[in-house]
Amino acid sequence: MxxxxxxxxxxxxxxxxxxxxxxxxxxxxxxxxxxxxxxxxxxxxKKAGAILWKTDFEDLPKFARACRHEFTGEAEHRVCDNGFNCGTCEAHQTFLAQQKAEINSDISQSDIFGFTMPPDRMYHRGHTWVKKMEHGAGSDTDDGTYIVGIDDFGNRLIGKPERVSLSEIGSRIEANTAGFIFEKAGAHLRILSPISGEVIEHGGNDKEWYLKVKADDSTNGMAHLLRGAEIRPWITREMERLQMSLATSKIGFTLADGGELLPDMNRHYPNVDWDAVWGEMFLEA
Amino acid sequence: MHNLRSWNVENNTSKGLENLIMETISEKKSQYGMMIDLDRCNGCGACAVACAVENNVPPAYQQTNTRTGITWMRVFEIPNDEQFPQSDSVFVPMFCQQCENETPCVTVCPQNAVEIDPLTGIVGQIPQRCLGCRYCMAACPYHARYFNWRDPKWTDGMKLQLNPDVAPRMRGVVEKCNFCHGRLHTARQKAAANGSEKIDPNDYVPACVESCPNKAIIFGDLEDGSSEISQAIKSKNTFRFLSRLGTEPKVYFNSGRAWVREMAEQALTRTKKEEIYG
Amino acid sequence: MDNKLKTRPIVAREAGLMPRGVERTSFTNFLFWILPWTALLCFGVYAIYLCLADGLWHTNMDNRFAFGLWIFLDLTVIALGAGAFFTGFLLYILRRKELKAVINSAVVIGLICYSGAVSILMVDVGQPLRAWFTFWHPNTHSMLTEVTFCLTCYLTVLIIEYIPIVLKNRQLRQIPKFLVFEFELHKLMPVLAGIGTFLSFFHQGSLGGLFGVLRGRPFAFREELGIWPSTFFLFVLSAAAAGPSFVMLTTWLVQKISKKQLVKPEVMQFLGKVSGILLIFYIMLKSVDTLIWINSTSPSEGFPAFEFYARKSFGTWILLTEIIAFGLVPALMLLNKKLRARPVFLYGAGLLVCCGIMLNRFVMTIQTLALPTLPFDEFMSYIPSWEEAAAFLAVIAYGVVLYSFTFRYATLFPQERELQQIQRG
Missing domain, CATH: 1.20.5 (Single alpha-helices involved in coiled-coils or other helix-helix interfaces)
Known part of the structure; x- marks a missing residue:
């Protein structure tokens, strides 16, 4: 030897x-x-968060990873393999360049299948939204402050969480990593932050938003967020996903009969494996 | 000890007590071999007993059978399966045949626990290094290797009879005939003490040879053309078992009876007993 | 919170360990499934204790049957466990992405097979504490040295490949250190798959060489090609052929037991096809090898080959069964696209392939030792003792227990969730 x-x-x-x-x-x-x-x-x-998202993303089924340009019909069938990071996606730039103006014509409507999805904000695929902070009159300075909240679809799906843990004030959050954590019915759910930046204020309780964030200066910081005409087809797709996810559960009820989602759904259908459904809808493996 | 010797031959620079002893020994190559005159063997089994006593083979347990016992030297009786008056039988003592060429057990051992000593041609087993994987047993065509299935045990009285020149083996290792290595070692020491470079052939006689009442076993150096064995194997009645495998065993057999020589050459043909009952 | 909801917790503590969105049987059911196997495992461990503490006389092996049931088991499970290296080779080196669906399962099966084989080997040798001597005083001419070296390395590789599967457990992945390590380790998988393929090639071959080099056993001895006897190459090929079949068969079995579809049928058929292609090559080479052996190798050593088959229990039927019933027949079944598409033929053929590999390993160990070499020797048979059988069953029980736990708490079949949705939706 x-x-x-x-x-x-x-x-x-x-x-x-x-x-x-x-x-x-x-x-x-x-x-x-x-x-x-x-x-x-x-x-x-500090790549841990990005890696967590990457791992989660790779475990998502193809249907959940559909490209935003598939929603708008620009692409026939396209599966994202870039972690929804449109800012670094070459194809996204090409699609944007070819985009026709009329695609964003009728976007005033905020009611989509009974969900209130105001077009004044941008949406993340994990059912959060970002809105530029509206400062009082006289202040026209854009200081890059945004508020982050959970959208109506997500709200109705979870209902009122039993416990919310928000990222600490002064801490940095990265897009696509846990922005805040909901606990409900034993489930522990991380909600993805739509943008990167520094947390400067907590919301929640009576406010419609959860975090106030001073966003990074990066020009691509918002590129991955859905907006305008994309919202409606996206929600359509999300309804389909929810339906599939619910169908997996033993009770086998569907949304095929149409109608709106009841708020606080898990209270009405206690036999559904909500943990699985929430995980699926909030893009967590 | 084989290893020590071969190692010393290659590394003459290293000095040690062993070296001092070894250097007095002739580096002349020997090829120890044996010949058994089957016509002289009456199957008394004295060789087998002498072998076991000499080499500290532990007494068998009550549950031990012919398949699990340790019998370095084992005597088989082989009938010619003829009717009287042609009926005849031969006794074949079977033990390690000390294969010289591509020694099956040496090549397979994963940890060099089986080695052939280039100076004596004796295939040696190092029980302290043996893993007990038994691959050598599967490799041996003569089934001449034995495994210690149980702990060796001697009664208090028997312990007094143990041979101090031979180390007993522990459970879980393989052992076999090594031409009474304890005796070779003693002969070497004696030669070294006398300042001789060569051991006296009379000092190195394995126990089986010594014990045979009919002097059926001849032992000696095959390299030495003048030795008794070198002359004896020249007989046309000499044969070796499974010599066609090409392993060049150094144990020869001799019989004047043609059927015995034919039997030894037989391949795998079924025995008459098997033909009838199998 | 004022409006405390009355809904019962959906995620009980135990269920929180399972992958999200997959259905697993209740914990009670799981216990009822695991307990008998654990009992069997404990029984086997007791038998192993007897052999280790009291000596190998507890087995029915003897000086002539130096190898028995255990060596047969080692050879068989290592051949069947070849699915791990071959699936890894196809996925990471040849980039057959569809095999992602079974790679985790294949790795677990490989780990079970190899760790089981190594454990039983440690009981089989007389002085297990001296196992490291092989590394200290290696005899480079011995096939067993090669086997020991490769097995040690490959078992390490399999453990490293198993780590990411465990770390991806739903609770463990919450710990960022684990997840990041898993992620980085996974990126290096092609390296490990490459090493695994290299090691598997050599030790599968060396296991065949183990018998092929036995000059003193004309039944097993084969001519050398290069520095290895022909059995070296036959064992590599047969193991590579049987591995995918075994992965396919175990997946099918898990589907049956868990009453779920876990893998798309196309993946199963692909595994079957790979198995079939390799098998037909193996059968061709095996036939050529057998003919050379019958006509040249064996007679040149003075043993007419057909006399090896003159014994009642090991007649020529055993050779024909191995080559035709367990070789040619399943190979043709797997190569035919229409037949392959039908589960009966696909899994039937897989079963035949696995039986074939078992028979081949049985013949190589048991028949080799049963046949006499000396002219006055007798044909011998051997029946394992209960201790040997119990240790054998313990390996199977160990495999079932480890697999069941991994199946319950880790993601073995990434397609399961998707297939479940398709099935229900």
């Missing part, structure tokens, strides 16, 4: 055999150490 071990021979057989063995063994160890070092690096550069 080793030259100092009694009876060791330097024969070609030994050299080849042991050489191969130690190379393989070394490669295994190096791979393991490599993974550890890379993990450490990820933590140092």
């Amino acid at each position: 080793f030259p100092f071990v009694y009876e060791f021979h330097w024969t070609p057989g030994h050299i080849i055999f042991l050489g191969v063995f130690f190379s393989v063994f070394g490669m295994i160890i190096v791979t393991l150490i490599n993974a550890m070092l890379r993990s450490r690096k990820d933590f140092r550069f």
